[in-house]
């Protein structure tokens with residue numbers, strides 16, 4: 001479509017019949033009805049497209065309050081004296097379709113336990129996406145491992161499978177795909193590469209509850225999968241995490257490690273502490289909140305998915321707005337964020353920061369998402385530490401620094417626009433507000449220079 005030819009009328013004509021019906025009924029956008037004057041951008045003093053608030057998060061009900069009180073009154077606050085964490089583990093394993101689940105104190109600790117038990121150790125390399133929450137980097141540095149980044153596929157926001165093999169060498173032990181923003185990574189390609197090179201696959205599914213690849217849940221597609229239940233996540237308990245897997249022996253070892261190295265299942269019982277361990281346990285309080293939150297997860301996921309697909313249909317033809325793509329194997333996305341790319345050439349070269357501010361002023365909260373974190377201080381902080389200098393030769397660190405450039409990721413970090421999952425817990429009418437706000441800015445792009 002020629003960028004100058006898109007008018008609001010054409011845009012709405014191209015939209016679904018449902019949307020047209022709601023236009024006819026006057027249900028859509030204030031600014032459309034009110035004509036030219038209301039067309040003035042809110043950031044320039046006009047009327048915002050939306051004044052109504054968006055859902056807050058988390059959302060809870062009385063059942064959570066009652067169960068927290070019952071744990072409190074029992075005095076059994078730790079899993080060794082209660083049953084709630086075990087109950088949650090069984091329920092989550094069932095939901096995921098795995099034999100086992102181990103609940104942990106957080107997503108970070110879930111990843112740390114998984115890395116340790118799979119034998120990923122100081123001096124090893126793990127291939128990972130640079131486009132992820134910083135915890136993914138941190139767990140690798142805490143394990144004294146080199147996180148070797150493979151550039152991002154800007155269309156899907158995920159690790160680019162075409163860029164993985166060139167990063168593999170004799171030190172590579174694992175690939176850690178992250179289903180970032182709740183959109184599945186290309187697991188067929190990643191698993192095939194892992195198999196070919198005899199690598200482990202640890203999924204960081206910390207944003208991907210109920211997301212699916214070819215009908216199987218994200219987090220169950222590799223050797224172990226890790227989840228987070230932090231306050232902002234779709235299954236929130238303030239803090240919390242889980243590891244899921246099908247190998248009983250590995251899961252027994254995860255349990256043992258997370259419980260100070262005490263024997264568990266097949267972990268031998270010849271002494272009190274047969275293996276090294278740590279305390280990564282979940283509390284009973286967290287587990288009862290999770291049991292209560294789990295009741296709404298399926299329906300919320302459905303709502304987010306439906307609204308995300310509808311929003312895509314409404315914005316995909318606006319010049320310069322490029323909705324994320326999903327790989328063909330994706331049968332469900334979780335939409336922790338709804339991302340699109342912004343090509344400012346089509347918007348009179350208005351910088352992204354100004355687009356974000358203008359959208360915010362129209363009543364649509366949004367953000368630019370991750371920056372190029374591989375260039376933040378933390379990588380150098382690790383490489384310059386005593387431990388890393390002891391473990392890695394100067395030549396190896398030099399090579400690592402030389403290769404630490406990911407142009408596609410850098411560009412994505414400049415172009416991304418994120419909408420929070422909260423915005424998707426609404427209706428198609430609310431999605432129309434988002435689409436109309438973007439369109440309003442597009443139409444007024446000449447006034448924002």
Ligand SMILES: *Cc1c(COP(=O)(O)O)cnc(C)c1O
Nearest residue numbers: 106107108133135206207228230
């Ligand atoms: C939230 C998150 C984590 C870490 O989880 P915590 O529970 O906050 O420790 C790890 N990876 C990703 C991608 C996340 O979003």
